[in-house]
Amino acid sequence: MRKSIFIVAVILISAIFFTTGCMERTSPVVDSIGVDTLMADSVETDSLSDMVDETPMPVAADELFDDFFFNFAASRKVQNDRIIFPLPVDNYGKKKSVSKSGWVRERFFMNQGYYTLIFNSYKQTSLLKDTAVNNVTVERISVSNNKVTRWHFARTKGLWHLDGMRTMTLSQHPDAAFLRFYDKFVSDSVFQQQSLAETVSFTGPDPDDDFSTMTGEIMPEQWPMFAPQLPSGTLYNIVYGTEAYPASSIRLFLIRGIANGLQIDMHFVRQGGSWMLKKINT
Numbered sequence: 463m464r465k466s467i468f469i470v471a472v473i474l475i476s477a478i479f480f481t482t483g484c485m486e487r488t489s490p491v492v493d494s495i496g497v498d499t500l501m502a503d504s505v506e507t508d509s510l511s512d513m514v515d516e517t518p519m520p521v522a523a524d525e526l527f528d529d530f531f532f533n534f535a536a537s538r539k540v541q542n543d544r545i546i547f548p549l550p551v552d553n554y555g556k557k558k559s560v561s562k563s564g565w566v567r568e569r570f571f572m573n574q575g576y577y578t579l580i581f582n583s584y585k586q587t588s589l590l591k592d593t594a595v596n597n598v599t600v601e602r603i604s605v606s607n608n609k610v611t612r613w614h615f616a617r618t619k620g621l622w623h624l625d626g627m628r629t630m631t632l633s634q635h636p637d638a639a640f641l642r643f644y645d646k647f648v649s650d651s652v653f654q655q656q657s658l659a660e661t662v663s664f665t666g667p668d669p670d671d672d673f674s675t676m677t678g679e680i681m682p683e684q685w686p687m688f689a690p691q692l693p694s695g696t697l698y699n700i701v702y703g704t705e706a707y708p709a710s711s712i713r714l715f716l717i718r719g720i721a722n723g724l725q726i727d728m729h730f731v732r733q734g735g736s737w738m739l740k741k742i743n744t
Contacts, residue, residue: 526591527598527615527702530622535570545624552628560627568613570600571698576719578697580637582710589702598622599701601635605645606695608632640713640730641697643737648694658682659731659738666690666744690726690744693717713737 519540523529534540548559571577581587589595596617603610614626632638647654661679668674669687680688711732718725729741 524617524621525593527595527617527622527700528590531570531598531600531615531700534622534624535568535572538567541565541567541624544622549624550626552626552630554629554631570602572720574696574698575722576693576717576724578693578699579714579716579718580640580699581714581716583712584714586702587714592702595702597704601697601699601701603632603635603641603697603699604695605632605641610635640737644697644715645694647737647739648692654689655682655685657736657738658685659733659740662739663729663741664688664743666742690742692726 517537519530519533519537523533530544534544542562542565545562545565547562547565549565551558551560579590598615600613600615601610602612608631610630610632612628612630613624614628615622616625617623632641635641643657647657661681662685663678664680665677666675666688668676713730715728715730716726717728725744727741727743728739730737731740732738
């Protein structure tokens, strides 16, 4: 993603909203914060948010969806300008439409500080930089609530617009089985260790040296020493193109931080009807 396309205000807001605690190996100490400090932070955040809204989106941002979407998620003005109203909405099969005055600003994963990408092959990862992609779906997935919300974006005449929204049950999602597996993988430490291949290719921090990385293979019994803390709960996923979930025994699960440098890549394979972690880069 080209940094030059991002508006500076998005990065400034990221510094306030986003934290890296969800990925850190140890929990940070939380200091007591006074009311005056909270009020000051609120005023500063509002000022930065206003600055984002007043900053025009670069024309080049429409070339790649990621560049457009970060502006769309961060700016109220861009959302108002780039939604086709009345917006068609499918809410569990019930059709309706939302007018411009009825639209409630959606921040998507911006307050969360990270998003996820799920691919069925390494070839699919090339879609991230493919300027020919004209259809993208952003998903908010909550396994515990059995709920998936989808926003569909299309590019016409060179400009991206949100042109539809759908809410459905998780069972209606074409990759529901893997999503349920991942939810259990991150929430059940015993199941997580049982879902490791005989050897897991690992690239990441050296547990014996905070300033070094290591590459090699680890055994399941070594996993607790190297396992990163993975995001759980609500997931956001970006689906590039129209054929997002073809039949495949491979899942590439990528975690990308926003303005915090976080990056975790996991390669799962399905063996004997079960998903197994084969490779991880942190």
